[in-house]
Amino acid sequence: MSRSTGIARLFHELGxxxxxxxxxxxxxTGSFGSKDYGRExxxxxxxxxxxxxxxxxxxxxxxxxYIGSWLQIIREDNxxxxxxxxxxxxxxxxxxxxxxxxxxxxxxxxxxxxxxFELEGRLAA
Numbered sequence: 385m386s387r388s389t390g391i392a393r394l395f396h397e398l399g400x401x402x403x404x405x406x407x408x409x410x411x412x413t414g415s416f417g418s419k420d421y422g423r424e425x426x427x428x429x430x431x432x433x434x435x436x437x438x439x440x441x442x443x444x445x446x447x448x449x450y451i452g453s454w455l456q457i458i459r460e461d462n463x464x465x466x467x468x469x470x471x472x473x474x475x476x477x478x479x480x481x482x483x484x485x486x487x488x489x490x491x492x493x494x495x496x497x498x499x500x501f502e503l504e505g506r507l508a509a
Contacts (some may be wrong), residue, residue: 392432392443395479399431400424402475408472419457423468426454431471435479 403410403424410427414420436443458465 388436388441391441392436395435396432396434398479399428399475402478403427403430407466408471408474408478410464422453422457423464426464426468427471427475429496430468431475431479434472434476438476442444450474473477 391508400412402408410424411420412424414422414424434445435441
C-alpha cells in the first residue's frame with residue numbers, strides 16, 4: 385500500500401470517528417449492507433477526500449464495488465449526496481481543527497480521552 389493510500393484510509397476511518405455522539409453525533413447504527421451503513425460510508429469517504437484535498441494529498445481511487453454500494457442510495461434520494469457532502473465537510477473541518485489544535489497545543493474538543501482514543505499529536509504536520 386502506498387503512503388498516500390494509507391493516509392487516505394486513516395482519514396476515512398477518522399471520518400467515522402467524528403460521527404460519535406460526543407463529536408458530531410451522526411447515526412452510526414446501520415448494520416453492514418444497510419442503507420444507513422452505506423450513508424455513513426459515503427460520509428467517511430468524502431471526509432477523507434476533503435481532508436486529502438485540503439492537505440494536498442493525492443490518494444488512489446477506491447475500488448468500484450465499494451463505490452458502487454453508494455449508487456443505490458444516491459439513485460433513491462436525489463439529496464443524499466448533498467447531505468453526505470455537508471456531513472463530510474463538517475467531519476473534515478472537525479479533524480482539521482484537531483490537527484490545528486495538536487500543532488498549537490490548545491484543547492478544542494476536550495473529549496478525546498473519554499473513549500480511549502487520544503488524538504492530540506497524531507495529526508500534527
